[in-house]
Amino acid sequence: MSGQAPWRAADSAALYGIDHWGAGYFSLADSGEVVANASFGAVQQSVSLMDIVAGLEQRGHAMPVLLRIENILDDRITRLNEAFRRAIAQLNYRGHYRGVFPIKVNQQCHVVEEITKFGGQYHHGLEAGSKAELMVALAHLRDREACIVCNGYKDAEFVELGLHARRLGLRCFFVIETLAELEIIIKTSRRLGIEPLLGVRVKLAARVEGHWNEDSGDRSLFGLSVSQLISAVDRLREVDMLHCLQLMHYHIGSQIPNIRNIRAGVQEACRYFVDLVGEGAPLTYLDLGGGLAVDYTGAATNETHSKNYSLDEYCIDIVEGIGESLDSYGVAHPTIITESGRATVAYSSVLLFNVLDVSRFRAATIPQQLPDECSDYLRNLFQTLEQLTANNVQESCNDAVHYREEVRRMFRQGLVQLRELALADIFYLEVLQRTRELLPSLPRIPPELQDLDQALADIYYGNFSLFQSLPDSWAIDQLFPVMPIHRLGEQPDRTAIIADITCDSDGKIDHFASATGESRTIALHRFDPGQEYYLGVFLVGAYQETLGDLHNLFGDTHVASVRIDERGGFEFVEEIVGDSIGDVLSYVEYNPKELYEQFRVAAEAAVKSGEIDLAMRREMLQAFNSSLNGYTYFERD
């Protein structure tokens, strides 16, 4: 194309929006590859994801792989704590900030370990919603300044574990969610003779827009209603434990895209806080729960998958809101706790996979003439194709639909043969494809042709399971940034959607973030079967890793954690081999050894009856055995 500047990596960066959603952690190098960035003081180092892929493959880890970048996780903790520190200093707030990481957002041992280890300098703590999570917290936290916040239903055993933590001097709070739970806490603490640290979870009326809003409003599942809150205070006073009530908690939802909702929550919460103090509860902690959003689209709007505020704005609005509100009532400033999960871990994980194949809805070659004998309908269809112009697209498409349907009808009646039906399909799709190409030149696009782009998009088959690795994409239509990680100096000129390798019609990605908001298709490069084509799904560190299921028995992917070093190299700090087929079979109660034995018996019987010889038997059993030990995903020879 004359006069047009050649495509550059910068054009790809704009196309995929990486400079917006990448938050500085991901960007495009001039080489046309996606790089991960890490800062060391004033120096920034970048590592190409393709170099990491090469390193993984040299170590025998085939795609798909979940990649964690430790520097990014550390940086998230730093930014969160430093932003609150700045806001507190700037506004002369007379209290501290203590972050806690909600374990449910990413329970992986290596992640929790890194958060507590690196977060130690900020006294970053943990939030636990179950006995199992509390045990993880008890094992990892030694810091007496850090908080452990226990939410969720608590039985006597849960309470006992938390009370033992008090004995070790750990700041472990039970957040009272129901009145029944309060009785269990009173009884157990009396029995053990240990005073608990208590919190109450209040239900705010403030509602939150967006996907994850069930936790907001009066009907939220968790927390005490106003009358229950009063009963809890009365009951604590009655048993002389009101002095234990030192924390107030609320959580109005995850991924809150609009800063207005956050401010409204703070305002309302402060009213509760002031009156609880007035009731005699010596509150010194205000826990705002989660909700700090991630801008998955990079659009910086108040839409579900975005957010209209920066981290600094979030911190300033919270610190200022609490400070001003409490000052006006003469109540002392509490320590501020937030339970940011998503914003802490989303950025540090990337799902990497290769493309296995592509389906195109267009024949490689279009026959230039008709067979000698064919139906009039096929003849008409062919003519429609030949006469298609920008001036008659709508009419031509209508005709094409009609003629193809007539050929199909004749086929069902036995009047035309399979080969003619195939030709009808080819001509029909060609009419639609050429129409699609003509659409941009039309003054107005007819409404019924607007979805043509998606309907005719190529299907790129990716070597991953949506259900295992991106469960929220399936369950709640969550958007994640997706893009190729190489070839970005080349113009991606195919329009596509992405399917996974489960044979489920829901196993696909057909919603993408784009410069114009959301798009139903993504631009990808032409797939060459002789060359691997790698895609990345970004910002998948929150909620995706353990919600995933074994749909079609695709198991956990390999996981690799890397750390970028000051010289721009990187090190694999951890490699976890994904599930083998034997592993996933045992999760659904098969015994791999027994399966092998059953197959061996069948093979032995075939030897006896002379159907196979011993060499064949050995080959078959070896194949069975190596599959049991093999990866559940598509493996290249």
Ligand SMILES: *Cc1c(COP(=O)(O)O)cnc(C)c1O
């Ligand atoms: C899930 C949850 C969080 C985490 O919320 P994010 O929006 O991921 O930060 C925090 N607190 C409670 C009580 C939760 O249920």
